[in-house]
Amino acid sequence: MCTCFLRNSVYKIENNLIVRMFSRIIMDEDDSIGYSHQKLQSLLQLSNNKDVTVKNYIKSVTYHPVKDFQNGLEWFNVSEPLFFSKHLKGKVVLLDFFTYCCINCMHILPDLKDLENEFSVEDGLVVVGVHSAKFENEKKSKNILAAVQRYNITHPVVNDHQMTMWENCDVHCWPTLLLLGPNANPLVMLTGEGHKEHLHFYIKNALEYYKDQQKISNHKIPLKLACHSLIDINSPLLFPGKIASCINEDVSLEHLAVSDTGNHRILFLKNDGTLLKQIGSGNAGFKDGNFQIAEFNAPQGLVFDGKDVIFVADTENHAIRKLDLQNEIVKTVAGTGFQGNDYKGGRKGKVQEISSPWDVCIYNITDEKDSKQKKVLMIAMAGTHQIWALFLDDTVWWKNQSYSAGTCVAIAGSGREENRNNQYPHAAGFAQPSGLAIHSSNKEIYIADSESSSIRRLSLLDGKVTCVVGGDKNPNNLFAFGDKDGKLQEAKLQHLLGLALANKADILFAADTYNHKLKRVDITTNTIYTLSVAGLNEPGGVTVSFDDKKLYVADTNNHCIKIVTLDDKLSAVTTTTLELNMSQHPLKLSELAAAMSSKVPTYNSKTITISEKGGKLKLKFNFNFVKGLKLNPESVQKWSVKSPNKRWFIAPTSGNNINNIDIICKVSGPHLDKDNLDCFFHLVTCTDEFCIPKKFVIRQPLLFQEGAPSTLESILNVEVDPLQILIIDKLN
Known part of the structure; x- marks a missing residue:
C-alpha cells in the first residue's frame, strides 16, 4: 500500500x-x-x-x-x-x-x-x-x-x-x-x-x-x-489539477475555474477560454488579501458557491480558501497553513488544523431543526484518509447533532488507510480520497479513492459507505488496480483522481488518472465503461457542462484543458484543446514588479544583450556573506523572480535555498526597448551581536538586439556585508 x-x-x-x-x-x-x-x-x-x-x-x-x-x-x-x-x-x-x-x-x-x-x-x-x-x-x-x-x-x-x-x-x-x-x-x-x-x-x-x-x-x-x-512548455498552464463550472441565473453564460496547480494560482475563465480573473500572485505561499497579492501552494479541488464565490482546496497549505469574485478577496476559512494530524476536528476556521485537502463540493441540505436550506462544504481530506465537512451555516445534521457555522469536522473514515466499506461512517476506511461528486437528489457523495483505485459511495442520510466500482473486497488490499471495464470489484482502475456527475442522468464521469483515460459509470448498476478519448496524460479533474454536452478535463501532464463533446447517450464524440486567451489579464505583471521593487532597494547588474527574437537566459547567484555577517539558520530565507512579460517562462520562480539559485528564463521577442528581470530577496542575516533583515531586489536588465546571441548564462556573485550589497557580474 x-x-x-x-x-x-x-x-x-x-x-x-x-x-x-x-x-x-x-x-x-x-x-x-x-x-x-x-x-x-x-x-x-x-x-x-x-x-x-x-x-x-x-x-x-x-x-x-x-x-x-x-x-x-x-x-x-x-x-x-x-x-x-x-x-x-x-x-x-x-x-x-x-x-x-x-x-x-x-x-x-x-x-x-x-x-x-x-x-x-x-x-x-x-x-x-x-x-x-x-x-x-x-x-x-x-x-x-x-x-x-x-x-x-x-x-x-x-x-x-x-x-x-x-x-x-x-x-x-x-x-x-x-x-x-x-x-x-x-x-x-x-x-x-x-x-x-x-x-x-x-x-x-x-x-x-x-x-x-x-x-x-x-x-x-x-x-x-x-x-x-x-520552459519548453508552450502553455500558460502548469500541471492544472482540477476544474469546476458555473452558469449564471439565466443559463446564458458558463464560467470555468481552473486550479493552475503548478503556477500556484486560480484562473477564472469564460468557457471559450477568455481569462476574466487571475487569482493569486503565482508565488507559492500562504497569504490572504486581494487577488493580486494572495498566495496559494499547489491548489487542487475547487467548487462554485453560486456565481460569485469559489471554495478552493489549497492542498499544500493544508487549508480551505474562499474566493470572493465580486470584491476580489481571498480568505482562509479552515486550516492553519501547516499540516495537521487531527482525525476528529470540531474547531472553527483558521484554528482547525487539516491535512492535504484534495477536493471539495457543496451539499445543500434541509436542516432537521428549522427546515431551512443549509450549505455544507464536503472535503476529500487525502492527508488523513477521511471525508470532512465545513459547515457554512448553523446546521443540525446526523442524529440531531448541531454544528455552528465555520465548524470543520471529520464525518467519515477512521483515518486508517484502507478500502473498508461499512454501515457506520467512522468505521469505514478510505485510502487517500482525492475526488468528490455530489448527487443532491439521492443525498449521496461519490468519492475517488485514489490509493484503493476505486469509486466509493457515502450516504449523506445515514453515513453508510459502499463500493461503486473498483478496488477489492479485502479492505487491506490496496494493490487491486488495473484497467478493466465491468461491475463492482470486477472493474479495475488505476489511481483515479477526478469525478463529475451528469446533470440529467445517473451517470458519473471519472478521470482514471494513471490509465490516462476518461470513464463513465452507471451509478444505478455500479458498472463502468471506457470513453473513447485519446491523448490524455494523467488527467486529474473533470467537470460537466450545464447541458451535459461537454466534459471539461484538467489534463494535468499535458498542461491544458481538454473539451470532450458528448452525444445524447453521453458518449464521447470529439476532443479539442481549450485555447486560453490571456490578453484580458487585468493586472500587468510589469506594473506589479515595478510596484514591488519600488518598496525595497534595487541593485542593477550589467545589461545583457540578447537576440531580438528572444532566447534562453540562465541566471545563477552565488552569495558571499562577509564582515561577520551570516544567515540566520532558524529563519526562512526567500527569493522569487518576477517577469515583465506574461509570455516569458521562468523556472523555478521562487525558493528558500539561496545556496543553489539556478534560474532558466525563456524570453520572447522582438522587443524595442530594455526589459528588467527582477529577483526579490528576503533574507534574515545576523552578526554575533544582532540580526539584520534584508529585503532587496537584484535587477537584471535585458537589451534585445539583432545579431546578439540567443543563449546566455549570467553568473552574479553577490557580496553582502552588514551595510551594503555588491554585485560582481560574470557573463558566459
Whole structure:
C-alpha cells in the first residue's frame, strides 16, 4: 500500500505479489537496520548528553555498506548518474524511498527541503530520492520526471524501477528514510512521516562526527534541475489539477475555474477560454488579501458557491480558501497553513488544523431543526484518509447533532488507510480520497479513492459507505488496480483522481488518472465503461457542462484543458484543446514588479544583450556573506523572480535555498526597448551581536538586439556585508 505506516502502525497486505515484495516485513529486531531509529531513541531517553550519545552510536554501528546504484538507471536533477563510489563518497546521504502517488511521501518533501536549506551539498549532506513505484504508471521515467517537476523536487532522484535499492536496503514501505555515512554505511532508518526533528538532530551530529574524523568532502555534485525543461512548455498552464463550472441565473453564460496547480494560482475563465480573473500572485505561499497579492501552494479541488464565490482546496497549505469574485478577496476559512494530524476536528476556521485537502463540493441540505436550506462544504481530506465537512451555516445534521457555522469536522473514515466499506461512517476506511461528486437528489457523495483505485459511495442520510466500482473486497488490499471495464470489484482502475456527475442522468464521469483515460459509470448498476478519448496524460479533474454536452478535463501532464463533446447517450464524440486567451489579464505583471521593487532597494547588474527574437537566459547567484555577517539558520530565507512579460517562462520562480539559485528564463521577442528581470530577496542575516533583515531586489536588465546571441548564462556573485550589497557580474 502507499505507505504501510500510519500513526506509527504497520498494516500488512495479504496479496501474493505484495507478500513477495515484503517477504521480510516481520523479522527479529537485530536482523534489520530498520529498527535502529527505535534503538537510538531508547538510548537517547536515558541520556544526559544527547549529542554525545548520537555520536557514540554512530561510532558503534557496524552495518555493511549498501550496494551501489546499478548502471543504466535513469536519474533526474543531475547531469549524470550518481554513485556512492564517486559522487557520494565523503557525503552523509539521506535516501528517501518514495512513490510519487503517495500523500505521506508528499508530506515529507517540505521537511527534506528544509534540511537541504540548512545542510548544503558542500556542507556534506546529499538527499537522494529513490523512486520505487507502486503503480505500473509510476515506473515510467517520463511520469517520474513530471512528478519531480510538479512537486518542485530539486535534489537528485533515481528511478529504482526494479526496486533493487529498495531490496538492498531492506525497505518495507513508503515513505522510508535511510541515513548513510560517508562510505554508504547505514546509520539509521525511519519509516513514515513526522521525523523532521529527529532527522535534523541525526544529520547535524553525523556531519560533526565525520568532520572530526576528516571523512567529509566539500565537493559539489553535477546538479541539473529538471524544472528547467519546463520552459519548453508552450502553455500558460502548469500541471492544472482540477476544474469546476458555473452558469449564471439565466443559463446564458458558463464560467470555468481552473486550479493552475503548478503556477500556484486560480484562473477564472469564460468557457471559450477568455481569462476574466487571475487569482493569486503565482508565488507559492500562504497569504490572504486581494487577488493580486494572495498566495496559494499547489491548489487542487475547487467548487462554485453560486456565481460569485469559489471554495478552493489549497492542498499544500493544508487549508480551505474562499474566493470572493465580486470584491476580489481571498480568505482562509479552515486550516492553519501547516499540516495537521487531527482525525476528529470540531474547531472553527483558521484554528482547525487539516491535512492535504484534495477536493471539495457543496451539499445543500434541509436542516432537521428549522427546515431551512443549509450549505455544507464536503472535503476529500487525502492527508488523513477521511471525508470532512465545513459547515457554512448553523446546521443540525446526523442524529440531531448541531454544528455552528465555520465548524470543520471529520464525518467519515477512521483515518486508517484502507478500502473498508461499512454501515457506520467512522468505521469505514478510505485510502487517500482525492475526488468528490455530489448527487443532491439521492443525498449521496461519490468519492475517488485514489490509493484503493476505486469509486466509493457515502450516504449523506445515514453515513453508510459502499463500493461503486473498483478496488477489492479485502479492505487491506490496496494493490487491486488495473484497467478493466465491468461491475463492482470486477472493474479495475488505476489511481483515479477526478469525478463529475451528469446533470440529467445517473451517470458519473471519472478521470482514471494513471490509465490516462476518461470513464463513465452507471451509478444505478455500479458498472463502468471506457470513453473513447485519446491523448490524455494523467488527467486529474473533470467537470460537466450545464447541458451535459461537454466534459471539461484538467489534463494535468499535458498542461491544458481538454473539451470532450458528448452525444445524447453521453458518449464521447470529439476532443479539442481549450485555447486560453490571456490578453484580458487585468493586472500587468510589469506594473506589479515595478510596484514591488519600488518598496525595497534595487541593485542593477550589467545589461545583457540578447537576440531580438528572444532566447534562453540562465541566471545563477552565488552569495558571499562577509564582515561577520551570516544567515540566520532558524529563519526562512526567500527569493522569487518576477517577469515583465506574461509570455516569458521562468523556472523555478521562487525558493528558500539561496545556496543553489539556478534560474532558466525563456524570453520572447522582438522587443524595442530594455526589459528588467527582477529577483526579490528576503533574507534574515545576523552578526554575533544582532540580526539584520534584508529585503532587496537584484535587477537584471535585458537589451534585445539583432545579431546578439540567443543563449546566455549570467553568473552574479553577490557580496553582502552588514551595510551594503555588491554585485560582481560574470557573463558566459
